[in-house]
Amino acid sequence: MRDVAVIGVGMQKWGELWAKSTRDIFVESALLAMDDAGVDTLGAMYVGSMAPGLFADQEHLGSVMADYLGQKLIPSTRVESACASGGLAFRLACMDVASGMHDVVLAGGVEKMTDIGGGDATHALASAADMKWEAVHGVTFPGLYAMMAVAHMAKYGTTREQLAHVAVKNHYNGSMNSRAQFPMKITVEGVINSVKVADPLNILDCSPITDGAAAAIVVPADMVKDFKKAGVKVIGTGHATDTIALHDREDLTTLAAVSASAEQAYKMSGKGPRDLDFVEVHDCFTIAEIIVSESLGLFERGKGGPAAEAGDTGLEGRTPINPSGGLKSKGHPVGATGVAQIVEITEQLRGEAGKRQIKNARVALAQNMGGSGGSSVVHILEVM
């Protein structure tokens, strides 16, 4: 297989984009990525999107997006793995290029979530859980992660304050990201006193409902010299699945699919948790960032909460987590999130991240999760 690299990335500001359609926001970000790479035609494209039918009444996004991106007759595939759809689209783009099938492939992600009301959006998101045996009892996505939090707190003594520190840190980072949906700083007290959603999680523990897209251009590593800007090499990829229902997992305080997908990427890249200069992880809820940080091996089991509280995951900490602001501050248009993680890593490794730039960053990991951990996709990228 060929080595592959990212040669261009693009992303517009995320938020409640009332004036724009699903195809508008996708094409805008895709064009930014193509301009960044200096290409105007593609060999193939992969479009991550979780539920465009439920959110925006449109399926068949492979065709829609190739058509509106002006790419006639190319193979274009819509990819779905709930909130990990974007990460999986990027993985398939890498596999496509690595196989030798195509040379210039776009990996994109998009979700237009605000065309429907909050209750309908909650229902659409619940379809990433087990609709028949979980959602039928009224449990929501915040509810599933809240139940993981209760189990984690009981087993390890993780505290309400430690959860809040994750949100405070991610909003601080996001305050320096011009594309973040909620770039305002918040406080621990503010999180703890915010509206209750599913005990112990409050509204400021939860990622928001967002419209947004992101895109990356993947090419063979030995072609990078032909492009105008620096490439970032993809040195590891992993993808794993776990039970669809949270209740079918023996241990509710860890995420086995995260560990399994990370192990694949660590093995392929020859890197381990200690080699990572920073990570972008799937903080759909504050407890998710803590459990993921443990499941990736960044911290021992039960130490993710204390690490967040001690500042070990801040921009200046031992292993910075979510310099972009994460899903929490940047927003979480579910199908786009995994690709946006690749955008942040590419810009950081190129030294283009501005005020939130991590000095001398050379190796970074992205982790994108589907549902309550029913799927996870991990990538490791390195400066070329």
Next chain:
Amino acid sequence: MPPARSWRTYPQGYMLEAARCKKCGKTFFPPRLVCNKCQGREFERFNMQRTGKVVTHTVIRTPSDEFSGEAPFAVGVIEMDDGPRLTSQIVDVSFDEVKIGMPVKLEFRRLSSEGDAGIINYGHKAVPART
């Protein structure tokens, strides 16, 4: 909800029908066609005892539209004494009394209804077990 989607799960929803793998003994609720532990394909069906204990729990305060009239309500993961785990509302108890390890019993209750002329969905809700 299409009627078939409701009635085809009556054996599980109403009678807690589960399955035990004949090869390794692992139990599943609802029944499956393949065992995820040993890949066995032969099972014996049985109706679970209605008793179990709380593994973890939460209180849903922001529900989906279907449950908007019912919030706040407690839900949890229940480990049944027969082995399988399942999700259930936990009712007839104050929120601060719900604890990990609490013994519960599943009762037959209404879960949701779809307007005046729609399907009424029945199933299980957990209540504290009297000891």
